[in-house]
Amino acid sequence: MSDKKRVIMLGNEAIARGAYEAGVKVSAAYPGTPSTEISEYLVQYKDGLYCEWSPNEKVATEVAVGASLAGTRAMACMKHVGFNVAADPAYSVSYMGVNGGLVIVVADDPGLYSSQNEQDTRMVARAAQLPVLEPSDSSEAKEFMKQAFELSEKFDRPFVFRTTTRLAHSQGIVELEAREEIEDKPYEKDIRRTVMMPANAKQRHVEIEKRNLELAEAANTLPINRVEMKDTKIGVITSGIPYQYVKEALPSASVLKLGMVNPLPKKLIAEFASKVEKLYIIEELDPVIEEQVRSWGIEAAGKELFTVQGEYSANMIRKAILGEALDIAAPAQVPGRPPILCPGCPHRSVYYVVKKLNLHVAGDIGCYTLGAVAPLSVVDTTMCMGSSISTLHGMEKAKGKEYIKNWVAAIGDSTFLHTGVNSLMNMAYNKSTGTVLILDNSTTGMTGHQDHAATGKTLQGEPAYAIDIPALCRAVGVRNVIEVNAFDLERLEAVIKEETARDEVSVIITKTPCVLLSKGKKPLYAAHEDKCKKCGMCMRPGCPAMTKRADGTIRIDDTMCTGCGLCKDLCKFGAIDLVKAGDR
Numbered sequence: 001m002s003d004k005k006r007v008i009m010l011g012n013e014a015i016a017r018g019a020y021e022a023g024v025k026v027s028a029a030y031p032g033t034p035s036t037e038i039s040e041y042l043v044q045y046k047d048g049l050y051c052e053w054s055p056n057e058k059v060a061t062e063v064a065v066g067a068s069l070a071g072t073r074a075m076a077c078m079k080h081v082g083f084n085v086a087a088d089p090a091y092s093v094s095y096m097g098v099n100g101g102l103v104i105v106v107a108d109d110p111g112l113y114s115s116q117n118e119q120d121t122r123m124v125a126r127a128a129q130l131p132v133l134e135p136s137d138s139s140e141a142k143e144f145m146k147q148a149f150e151l152s153e154k155f156d157r158p159f160v161f162r163t164t165t166r167l168a169h170s171q172g173i174v175e176l177e178a179r180e181e182i183e184d185k186p187y188e189k190d191i192r193r194t195v196m197m198p199a200n201a202k203q204r205h206v207e208i209e210k211r212n213l214e215l216a217e218a219a220n221t222l223p224i225n226r227v228e229m230k231d232t233k234i235g236v237i238t239s240g241i242p243y244q245y246v247k248e249a250l251p252s253a254s255v256l257k258l259g260m261v262n263p264l265p266k267k268l269i270a271e272f273a274s275k276v277e278k279l280y281i282i283e284e285l286d287p288v289i290e291e292q293v294r295s296w297g298i299e300a301a302g303k304e305l306f307t308v309q310g311e312y313s314a315n316m317i318r319k320a321i322l323g324e325a326l327d328i329a330a331p332a333q334v335p336g337r338p339p340i341l342c343p344g345c346p347h348r349s350v351y352y353v354v355k356k357l358n359l360h361v362a363g364d365i366g367c368y369t370l371g372a373v374a375p376l377s378v379v380d381t382t383m384c385m386g387s388s389i390s391t392l393h394g395m396e397k398a399k400g401k402e403y404i405k406n407w408v409a410a411i412g413d414s415t416f417l418h419t420g421v422n423s424l425m426n427m428a429y430n431k432s433t434g435t436v437l438i439l440d441n442s443t444t445g446m447t448g449h450q451d452h453a454a455t456g457k458t459l460q461g462e463p464a465y466a467i468d469i470p471a472l473c474r475a476v477g478v479r480n481v482i483e484v485n486a487f488d489l490e491r492l493e494a495v496i497k498e499e500t501a502r503d504e505v506s507v508i509i510t511k512t513p514c515v516l517l518s519k520g521k522k523p524l525y526a527a528h529e530d531k532c533k534k535c536g537m538c539m540r541p542g543c544p545a546m547t548k549r550a551d552g553t554i555r556i557d558d559t560m561c562t563g564c565g566l567c568k569d570l571c572k573f574g575a576i577d578l579v580k581a582g583d584r
């Protein structure tokens, strides 16, 4: 056994460790489950390594490209949908190649635990002609990161490092090694590779096709693509987390485990296929390996047995191939617990008013998406980050300004800075009259409270310039910018009425910090049974701290109440009151 220190690490922690050991000097990211913790772990390695939250994934990728061009190893991290935002630089840096090694870590979410779609990053990477590595556990996550940087430099290709939720958030043993001290590469001006105008890009396209062929050839002998030969009746080609399921479901099968999933090792696959009686291809999401293998005339079973949706399991694989279930205990049944806005969330009171005014909401992505579900049920649309504002604008251009008088757009502060601000520029420039609510809770709440350019703190927790969101809105041409406390119901109602009636674009910023940011002891509210008239007003916003007794009176759970006071403000009969500390 080696004398290296062995520790248990989450997949994301191991990715960060791999980057650290690989000598990465610059990392830029925008949060997105399941990728967020990579940066939060990486920032803890302080020596010679710079990390940042960028405002979006396009910026993060460009920051990493800049660092690579300057000669250092660099990376960008994001979730799968973030890779779409980064697609513009990603497609072109693919032509440019790298100076210092460049890796884009992209985390997919089969099963949609926290995403708006289930896209397969391998498809996007293939379209951009970017090579992809995919690990199967924490140990490989660390090792493959190091290999990704080496291969990136050796073949002059930016690499995509694909993970999934199951890998990012499960633990495994990792052997720690020292950080490699990589010398920076010299920067040499060469506009044929770094200025992507047509004449140069044409040449680079030829060049990268050549590089990819070389890489595909090398993939046949790279140790990260390995054959585990056993019984030859069943052969399986797999990669990533499904490899773990295959090992459990079919312990005696022969397996070709791919660590590099683009480009594929054609010879190795053909050779493996020729040695087994029946070949299966087991991959979550899209039939990326399967379609290529079949296109080479190799017979294989795949998606006719397995779904393109959600996560796989060992049991499902065994049932599909052997027709029998694994002998394992049935998983414990837990009640469904759909996500809800927290007690005391400032988004709830804003939505309460929006609902009272009978408005439709062009929504966006963040905690406030939860306004789509009962009992609030105010959000009509949610598509992608930043889309609320432009969707509202499109509606107005289609149907006129009267039509959108009972609509608002609702967007969070982090999402506004991510891509919402571009849409607001468009509204001002193209003479929209719509009303935009910026639900500014001073954090990126949904992904676990990351800082952003308006919070006044960096990823390192250091003080930084905090963008003045109202001033930013004015700067793009919005004359009506109003700030309101999210819990000031009366003012909020008056302002929303006034601004939606106005024939000019308006922004209403409901600036109230996320309830989870304040860690101090909060006041509590209690309901008095004797004064309660059972009208149900206080229940309307759907606060999880409120329950109705059998007799119709209200009870407030003091372990959940955060003292926001929304229920008290809604009670016309004085039945809800602040409880003094001693009365609890």
Ligand SMILES: Cc1ncc(C[n+]2csc(CCOP(=O)(O)OP(=O)(O)O)c2C)c(N)n1
Binding pocket: 030, 031, 032, 033, 079, 081, 082, 083, 085, 115, 116, 365, 366, 367, 368, 385, 411, 412, 413, 414, 415, 416, 441, 443, 444, 445, 446, 447
């Ligand atoms: C392109 C893209 N990047 C990242 C994410 C992950 N994500 C979902 S919501 C969100 C931001 C939430 O912050 P904010 O808009 O401030 O709203 P809050 O959750 O704080 O209410 C992020 C980063 C995503 N869905 N899409």
